[in-house]
Amino acid sequence: MPSLKQIKRRITSVKSTQQITRAMKMVAAAKLRRAQENIIKARPYSFKLRDLIKDLSGRCDRSQHPLLAVRDTKEIGVVVVTADRGFCGSFNTNIIKRAVKEIESFEEIDPTIQMMTIGKKGSDYFKKRGYNVLQEHNQLFNDLHFGVATAIGESLIDFYVQEKLDRIYLIYNEFKSAIQQNIVVEQLLPIVPEESEEEECGIDFLYEPDALTVLSNILPLYINMQMWRVFLESNAAEHGARMTAMENATNNAIELIDSLTLQYNKARQSKITTELLEVVSGAEGMK
Amino acid sequence: MANTYQLDIVTPEGLVFSEPIEHLRAPGIEGSFGVLVGHTPFMTSLTIGKVDLMQNNKQRALATSGGFIEVNPDRAVILAETAEFVEDIDLDRAEAALQRAKDRIEGKQLDTDLNRAQVSLGRAVNRISIARMTR
Numbered sequence: 001m002p003s004l005k006q007i008k009r010r011i012t013s014v015k016s017t018q019q020i021t022r023a024m025k026m027v028a029a030a031k032l033r034r035a036q037e038n039i040i041k042a043r044p045y046s047f048k049l050r051d052l053i054k055d056l057s058g059r060c061d062r063s064q065h066p067l068l069a070v071r072d073t074k075e076i077g078v079v080v081v082t083a084d085r086g087f088c089g090s091f092n093t094n095i096i097k098r099a100v101k102e103i104e105s106f107e108e109i110d111p112t113i114q115m116m117t118i119g120k121k122g123s124d125y126f127k128k129r130g131y132n133v134l135q136e137h138n139q140l141f142n143d144l145h146f147g148v149a150t151a152i153g154e155s156l157i158d159f160y161v162q163e164k165l166d167r168i169y170l171i172y173n174e175f176k177s178a179i180q181q182n183i184v185v186e187q188l189l190p191i192v193p194e195e196s197e198e199e200e201c202g203i204d205f206l207y208e209p210d211a212l213t214v215l216s217n218i219l220p221l222y223i224n225m226q227m228w229r230v231f232l233e234s235n236a237a238e239h240g241a242r243m244t245a246m247e248n249a250t251n252n253a254i255e256l257i258d259s260l261t262l263q264y265n266k267a268r269q270s271k272i273t274t275e276l277l278e279v280v281s282g283a284e285g286m287k
Numbered sequence: 288m289a290n291t292y293q294l295d296i297v298t299p300e301g302l303v304f305s306e307p308i309e310h311l312r313a314p315g316i317e318g319s320f321g322v323l324v325g326h327t328p329f330m331t332s333l334t335i336g337k338v339d340l341m342q343n344n345k346q347r348a349l350a351t352s353g354g355f356i357e358v359n360p361d362r363a364v365i366l367a368e369t370a371e372f373v374e375d376i377d378l379d380r381a382e383a384a385l386q387r388a389k390d391r392i393e394g395k396q397l398d399t400d401l402n403r404a405q406v407s408l409g410r411a412v413n414r415i416s417i418a419r420m421t422r
Contacts, residue, residue, distance in 0.1 A: 038300075041300060041301035041302070042299055042300070042301070044295075044297045044302055045297040045298060045299050045366060046299075048297060048364060048366055049366060052330075052355065052357065052366070145300075146298075146299045146300060146368070146369075149299075150368075154403075205328045205329065205330055206327055206328060206329040206330070207329075207330050207331065208315060208316070208317050208329070208330070208331035209316070209317060209331075213332075214330060214331065214332060214355070217316075217332045217355070218332075218355060221354075221355075221366075221368070225299060228299050
């Protein structure tokens with residue numbers, strides 16, 4: 001049985017932990033709201049772009065464009081998006097586990113795996129374990145803007161066009177709701193255009209200079225937009241995960257404080273009882 | 288009103304504009320062009336430049352830095368990397384960007400991406416000149 005003083009000390013320490021987790025939860029909730037707004041704002045652009053590509057790729061020969069053409073796969077690029085910081089439950093562990101599993105499944109065709117890690121947690125993990133890390137980007141969620149996505153998107157396109165990478169996958173957390181994240185594995189390059197369901201509508205579009213040129217301008221933008229969307233998703237998912245994790249931690253702390261307080265009171269009570277007994281038996285002996 | 292059409296301007300950071308307008312002039316990759324209602328379906332890339340639009344007989348100007356436009360007889364959509372109305376341009380920021388781009392081009396370190404520096408130079412010059420011209 002720990003002494004009264006020890007229990008008292010534990011209660012204080014759990015209380016201050018609880019204060020920290022509660023504050024972190026609030027911060028995460030505020031950041032989550034902003035991240036969610038950003039996703040909603042980015043949606044119209046991304047939908048419009050996808051429609052355009054669907055239309056355009058139906059109008060010209062796919063194999064003519066390097067970003068659409070499929071090559072023999074010798075080098076696979078894997079882009080893993082994690083968070084920079086912990087304290088968000090199983091957010092980072094899950095994505096890393098999934099990435100490792102995917103990489104193992106690629107190894108059946110025996111390509112070279114090159115990684116690009118976004119987020120400090122992923123960078124640390126994969127570098128420590130001797131994976132080929134081509135590029136790492138840390139701390140970019142602190143100041144997230146479209147330029148960041150463009151820079152990374154362009155360097156991926158460069159790797160692909162120069163045939164340093166023959167296929168590029170993205171592994172990231174998709175934001176479902178504040179309490180739910182989905183891990184998504186997606187092929188980024190070569191681009192797989194969605195088939196348009198309805199057949200060519202009759203309207204003849206005028207392209208200036210021509211459809212293929214417009215397409216080759218629009219595809220890099222599409223890649224950048226994809227990266228941007230992925231960053232926003234992952235960012236929102238991270239804050240969601242952190243909020244839930246901190247909520248749980250706060251609740252656990254409350255429970256712990258309750259049970260410790262009970263223990264403290266019991267110990268105090270039994271101490272008083274013992275003292276009383278001593279007094280009474282002492283008085284008895286005096287008679 | 289029969290002589291207006293719907294114009295949407297979207298950027299990755301949100302919807303900038305979505306209202307009916309009468310006329311639009313945009314910097315196409317093969318030259319500047321105008322769009323009135325009933326234009327034939329048309330699509331092209333935009334360069335860095337200025338978009339003028341006429342709404343209720345009032346002219347408004349935006350600075351864009353490249354993107355696409357899709358025109359249909361009754362609506363037009365501009366997908367731009369950035370688009371700012373003149374009154375929203377942050378002149379100080381643009382000047383700082385200009386200085387940064389100049390430094391990068393002149394500094395010519397080995398790892399400088401000259402193309403990118405030139406593009407950002409162009410963007411900054413565009414913003415500044417549009418802001419000065421119309422203010």
